[in-house]
Amino acid sequence: MQNSKRIWVLAAAAFLAAVVFFGRLYFLQIVSGEDYLERSTKRTSRTVTVAAPRGEILDRFGRPMVTNRMSFSVVFDATTWNKDGREGVLTYLVNLCDGAGQEYIDTLPLTFSSPVEFTFAKGDGSSDERAVKEYIKDRKWDENLTADEFLTLLAERFDIKTTDKVLCRKLCGVCYEMEMRGFSKSAPYTFARDVDRTLVTKIKEHSRSLPGVLIEVEPIREYKTKSAAHILGRVDIIWREEYAELRKKGYKMTDMVGKDGIEKAYEHYLRGIDGSKTTETTTTGKTTTVLYEEPPKLGQNCILTIDLKMQEAAEAALAELVPRLRAEGKTNSRWGGDNAKGAAVVAIDVKTGGLLVSASYPTYDITQYKKQYNALFNDKYLPLFNRTIQGAFPPGSTFKMITAVAGLEENIIAPEEKMLTTGKYMYYAPSTTPMCDIFRQYGKTHGKIDVAEALKVSCNYFFYDVGRRVGIDNLAAWAGRFGLGEKTGIEIPGEVSGKVASRTAREEKGKTWYPGETLSAAIGQSDTMVTPIQLANYIAQLVNRGVRYKPHLLKSVRNPDTNEETEKTVPEIVGRVDMSEETYRAVIEGMHAGAQEAGGTSYSVFGTYGVAVGGKTGSAQAPGGSHALYVAFAPIDDPEVAIAVVVENGGQGSRIPSVAKAVFDAYFGASFENDVRLNTGVLIR
Numbered sequence: 001m002q003n004s005k006r007i008w009v010l011a012a013a014a015f016l017a018a019v020v021f022f023g024r025l026y027f028l029q030i031v032s033g034e035d036y037l038e039r040s041t042k043r044t045s046r047t048v049t050v051a052a053p054r055g056e057i058l059d060r061f062g063r064p065m066v067t068n069r070m071s072f073s074v075v076f077d078a079t080t081w082n083k084d085g086r087e088g089v090l091t092y093l094v095n096l097c098d099g100a101g102q103e104y105i106d107t108l109p110l111t112f113s114s115p116v117e118f119t120f121a122k123g124d125g126s127s128d129e130r131a132v133k134e135y136i137k138d139r140k141w142d143e144n145l146t147a148d149e150f151l152t153l154l155a156e157r158f159d160i161k162t163t164d165k166v167l168c169r170k171l172c173g174v175c176y177e178m179e180m181r182g183f184s185k186s187a188p189y190t191f192a193r194d195v196d197r198t199l200v201t202k203i204k205e206h207s208r209s210l211p212g213v214l215i216e217v218e219p220i221r222e223y224k225t226k227s228a229a230h231i232l233g234r235v236d237i238i239w240r241e242e243y244a245e246l247r248k249k250g251y252k253m254t255d256m257v258g259k260d261g262i263e264k265a266y267e268h269y270l271r272g273i274d275g276s277k278t279t280e281t282t283t284t285g286k287t288t289t290v291l292y293e294e295p296p297k298l299g300q301n302c303i304l305t306i307d308l309k310m311q312e313a314a315e316a317a318l319a320e321l322v323p324r325l326r327a328e329g330k331t332n333s334r335w336g337g338d339n340a341k342g343a344a345v346v347a348i349d350v351k352t353g354g355l356l357v358s359a360s361y362p363t364y365d366i367t368q369y370k371k372q373y374n375a376l377f378n379d380k381y382l383p384l385f386n387r388t389i390q391g392a393f394p395p396g397s398t399f400k401m402i403t404a405v406a407g408l409e410e411n412i413i414a415p416e417e418k419m420l421t422t423g424k425y426m427y428y429a430p431s432t433t434p435m436c437d438i439f440r441q442y443g444k445t446h447g448k449i450d451v452a453e454a455l456k457v458s459c460n461y462f463f464y465d466v467g468r469r470v471g472i473d474n475l476a477a478w479a480g481r482f483g484l485g486e487k488t489g490i491e492i493p494g495e496v497s498g499k500v501a502s503r504t505a506r507e508e509k510g511k512t513w514y515p516g517e518t519l520s521a522a523i524g525q526s527d528t529m530v531t532p533i534q535l536a537n538y539i540a541q542l543v544n545r546g547v548r549y550k551p552h553l554l555k556s557v558r559n560p561d562t563n564e565e566t567e568k569t570v571p572e573i574v575g576r577v578d579m580s581e582e583t584y585r586a587v588i589e590g591m592h593a594g595a596q597e598a599g600g601t602s603y604s605v606f607g608t609y610g611v612a613v614g615g616k617t618g619s620a621q622a623p624g625g626s627h628a629l630y631v632a633f634a635p636i637d638d639p640e641v642a643i644a645v646v647v648e649n650g651g652q653g654s655r656i657p658s659v660a661k662a663v664f665d666a667y668f669g670a671s672f673e674n675d676v677r678l679n680t681g682v683l684i685r
Contacts, residue, residue: 049188049252052272053219055299057232057262059308060354060555066232066263068219072200074104076178076189081212087160087171089210093203094170097192100199103370104192105237106173107180108154114165116147127241131180180240181253190237190254194220223366227312230360230386231304231492231553233261234369262302262553265491269557269567272299298560305354305555305569310666314345317662318361325628325650336651339625341380343647343656344387346536347663350639352571353540353549355490357643357663358533360387389488389495392529393646396618396653397458398631399479399524401542401587404451406478407466408583415586418448421461425519427468432516436461455590456600458617460523467522472513475521476502481577482538484530488551489574498534501527524620536644539631543614543639545584546577591616592636595657602630605657611668612636615660617653625649632660634668641667 057066074093082089097104109119109128120129132150136143141153154160155168158175162168174191183189191213200215207213221235235256238246243253251257257271258264275296280289322340329338347357362383364376376383385391407413423439436459438444446459454462467475479485485500499505501521503513520526530538533551541548550572557567591614594600596607601617611634618629628650633642645659 050275050277050294050296051218052274052296053298054221054235054256054272055270055560056301057270058301058303059306059311060304060356061307062303063308064224065228065304065306065308067222067224069222070217071193071220072195072197073193073216073218074191074195074203075214075216076183076191077212077214078183078185078188079212085211086158086175087162089213090171090174091162091167092206092210093191093213094167094174096199096202098170100196102192102195102199104174105177105190106170108169108173108176110147110151110169110173112166112169116151116165116169118147118150127239131240187252187254188214193218225308225312226365227308227315227359227363228306229261229363229366230388231261231306231311231358232366233263233265233492234259234366235263236370260494261492262304264493266302266554266557269302270299273297300566301558301560303555303558304553305349305352305356306358306553307356307667310347310357310663311359313662313666314347314357314359314659315361315363317659318343318345318359321656321659322361322647322650325647325655329625329651335655336619336625337628337647337649337655338651339649340628340651341624341648342382342385342387342391343645343650343659344391344532345643345645345659345663346388346532347641347643347667348536348540348551350540350544350633350642353537353551354555354569354571355533355551355553356641356667358388358553360385360391386492386494387646387648388532389490389492390531391646391648392496392498392531393627393629393648394526394528394620394622395484395524395530395535396620396627396629397460397523398535398539398616398618398629398644398653399528400455400458400463400522401591401616402478402482402484402538403463403467403470403475403522404455404587404590405542405577405579405583406470406475408451408586409478409579410470410474412469413451413466415452415582416450418450419454419462419465420448421446421454421459423461425461425464427465428516428519432519434460434464434519450586452586452590452593455587455616456593456597458594458601463522464519467518468515470522472501472503472518472521475518476500476504478577479528481575482541483548483575484528484534484538486534488531488533488537490533490551491553495533496531498529498531499527524618532644532646535629535631535646536642539633539644540639540642541575541577542587543633543642546579547573548575548577550574588614588636591633595632601654602632602657604654605661606632609661609664611664613664614639615657617657619651619653622649626651628653628656630657630660632657632664634664 053068056064058064109132111117111119120126136145151169151172154172154176158172160168160171178189181189203215236259238251238253238255238257258267275294278292280291322343325337325340329335343361345357345359349356362381364383423445424433424435426433446457449459449462479500485498487495487497506513517526521528537551552569554569556565558565595602595613595615602615606613606615613632613634614636615632620627628647630645630653633639643660643663645656647656650656
């Protein structure tokens with residue numbers, strides 16, 4: 001009996017032990033099997049860079065223009081990369097991306113078509129050609145390789161076996177880029193950025209068959225406005241030719257860097273300091289433990305002088321105006337404008353030199369820059385061309401204020417002096433007999449007028465005579481004092497200097513300056529070429545009683561964590577023109593009358609405007625049709641903002657003041673349909 005009890009106790013114990021054993025086995029193999037399998041594999045430590053978000057770009061009132069958002073990137077990690085299975089992995093990823101329209105990095109300068117060709121013309125000296133030549137030389141290949149032979153050697157080098165020529169080209173492109181970017185255990189390679197979540201899910205689902213392929217979260221630029229593309233600029237991966245210099249500043253070959261605009265000009269503020277993270281990972285790349293982490297330091301925020309609402313209003317006005325000028329010019333040849341190519345508008349804070357608006361038309365969508373590059377590059381209207389600082393145009397009659405100031409300050413004329421204008425200027429007859437527009441079109445004259453009246457009606461005859469008496473040497477000197485013919489020093493790259501018509505400049509080219517040419521120079525023709533930013537800044541200097549500030553786009557820099565101001569742009573005076581109060585008043589009166597008195601050249605737009613405005617139209621002869629120009633400022637008694645509008649081959653300047661009005665509307669903050677205009681410049685609502 002007792003033995004029987006012992007047997008039952010032993011059996012129960014054995015059963016209990018079996019239950020515990022099999023339970024534990026079930027837990028280890030079924031419940032936690034995958035986890036323990038990964039723990040049983042070789043673990044390695046991996047240190048990765050944690051990308052620092054760039055600083056934000058905001059307008060003068062703190063409205064966001066460029067910020068950041070977090071996105072997914074596909075990254076290759078050399079510590080778990082399977083070189084032998086590379087072709088299969090890359091084929092899967094390339095086909096996956098191509099099927100979804102997802103961009104990935106590929107700068108190999110070979111076409112995808114058959115026969116394969118280089119994307120550069122031999123001997124063009126492009127960076128792509130130089131890179132290929134250097135690559136071939138380093139590997140001691142034949143320097144006269146054809147594109148097809150080059151691709152064949154690349155395929156052999158990267159052990160690409162596929163017979164599909166297009167796929168071979170794609171895979172070689174990825175491998176070439178990995179090699180050029182120095183892919184190694186210390187330098188992961190970013191295959192694609194801003195990857196769609198659907199693709200991320202597919203890649204994660206196949207992670208076991210994609211060793212070394214990781215999904216990481218990185219900051220990417222997000223544009224909060226479709227305006228200001230030429231100002232803001234863009235970021236992109238470092239180009240090979242940039243790296244030699246940038247590596248000295250601590251950049252890695254896979255870093256993003258500002259390429260143009262503010263992104264480039266203030267890279268040193270916007271760039272953050274990357275952090276790092278050291279993790280323990282399995283052979284499949286799965287992180288098991290975070291060993292060390294140093295958070296990234298955000299880039300600083302750049303606050304611009306640009307007013308986003310004014311910028312958007314300016315761009316909308318140009319987008320409406322230029323196509324309309326083309327259409328209307330086809331039905332009325334006297335107006336011109338049927339060949340209008342593009343336009344620009346610049347608005348400057350008279351008191352500081354800060355740019356409130358810098359708009360070039362046509363423009364483009366920064367977010368689509370890479371996808372649309374070929375179309376943008378080949379567009380006949382040149383949307384990538386920033387006309388505000390890169391376009392140089394004869395100023396036409398917008399130059400007449402300089403001729404007026406020169407005449408008054410050189411005591412050639414007096415403010416109240418009346419001149420009899422007879423329509424056709426005969427001083428240099430018969431070789432040179434230029435005419436006033438009113439005489440050419442209607443056979444009429446402006447009669448006896450003073451300098452203010454001459455500005456109001458834009459009388460060529462008056463300024464022919466004043467310019468002749470001032471002389472080309474003095475005229476050129478006065479133009480230089482207003483900053484024409486020299487770069488303004490604006491921060492963004494690409495600015496041209498333009499030029500001022502002068503005897504010296506002509507003689508430097510081995511040519512002669514003829515006296516009759518001074519007449520053309522006096523009304524902004526001849527050799528004088530100015531950029532829209534120069535034109536706006538000259539008007540700002542004029543109405544600021546001769547004080548010229550250096551134009552700038554940066555208002556201040558702020559710490560992103562505390563919002564503390566770390567840098568601030570101090571307005572810099574770069575030029576002065578001493579003029580008497582009588583001279584100043586005569587010119588301002590003439591511009592005011594031109595905008596807001598009946599008979600003025602922009603009265604149709606500003607005659608009943610709610611703020612006292614001064615303006616001057618201009619039309620400058622040019623190949624393809626006259627350029628249309630308009631300059632303006634407001635308010636009259638205490639000028640705050642100066643504007644220049646230029647429409648390339650736009651026809652008559654009297655047809656474009658509506659752009660300036662749109663900018664003023666945005667600046668003063670309202671529509672003025674029911675406002676009462678005061679000559680004091682005070683706005684009544």
